[in-house]
Amino acid sequence: MTVNNLKTKVLLILSISLLGMTCSFANESNLLAQQSTNNELRSLLQQAIKDSDSFEDRYDAEVWLIDMSNRLKNKIKQPDKRLKLLRQIHREAKRAELHPELVLAVIDVESNFDRFAISRAGAQGLMQVMPFWLKEIGKPRDSLFNVRTNLRMGCTILKYYLNKEKGDLTRALARYNGSLGKFKYPNKVFKLLNKRWYKQ
Numbered sequence: 001m002t003v004n005n006l007k008t009k010v011l012l013i014l015s016i017s018l019l020g021m022t023c024s025f026a027n028e029s030n031l032l033a034q035q036s037t038n039n040e041l042r043s044l045l046q047q048a049i050k051d052s053d054s055f056e057d058r059y060d061a062e063v064w065l066i067d068m069s070n071r072l073k074n075k076i077k078q079p080d081k082r083l084k085l086l087r088q089i090h091r092e093a094k095r096a097e098l099h100p101e102l103v104l105a106v107i108d109v110e111s112n113f114d115r116f117a118i119s120r121a122g123a124q125g126l127m128q129v130m131p132f133w134l135k136e137i138g139k140p141r142d143s144l145f146n147v148r149t150n151l152r153m154g155c156t157i158l159k160y161y162l163n164k165e166k167g168d169l170t171r172a173l174a175r176y177n178g179s180l181g182k183f184k185y186p187n188k189v190f191k192l193l194n195k196r197w198y199k200q
Contacts (some may be wrong), residue, residue: 001109065090072086075108075112089151092148093155096155096159098162102158105193105196106176112141115150116145124145124150125145125146125150125154126151127154127155129150129157133157158172161175163178171184
């Protein structure tokens with residue numbers, strides 16, 4: 001083997017090693033960023049679980065409940081179940097500083113108001129929350145089929161993404177769905193908002 005061939009091989013090995021180290025640092029950086037996001041969202045979810053019931057039964061809320069109950073008839077037949085669910089949605093949406101109609105549209109797309117829905121990815125309940133979040137916040141025995149738990153966690157997660165995207169609802173909805181950069185899911189939500197859930 002000539003000296004030049006040996007130098008070339010050594011340089012090639014060094015280049016591959018440096019490239020591997022660069023990729024390793026990049027992957028580690030991405031993992032740290034993801035961990036930071038998870039830690040922040042975990043804290044918000046823990047706080048949301050602790051918050052008390054803050055729904056106020058005002059006249060405008062009653063008007064809203066009657067209006068939305070009529071719109072929800074084809075999804076939930078029993079009036080008492082409809083009103084109970086709408087109160088919970090209104091309460092959790094307001095607690096998270098989200099429009100209740102937006103939460104209704106998200107639920108419509110995510111689960112079609114089936115509180116026992118499970119996606120192919122394993123997301124559960126009305127707002128299709130991933131079960132790993134229960135472990136993350138130290139509540140592994142809680143159930144995402146519990147309406148209040150599901151709504152509180154779903155609304156908290158959506159609000160977190162809305163803040164992260166500085167109010168850009170399209171990007172926040174895509175993040176919620178795990179499809180950032182795509183428009184199919186946000187467009188479904190917007191279509192239902194305009195067609196069914198926004199006040200006339």
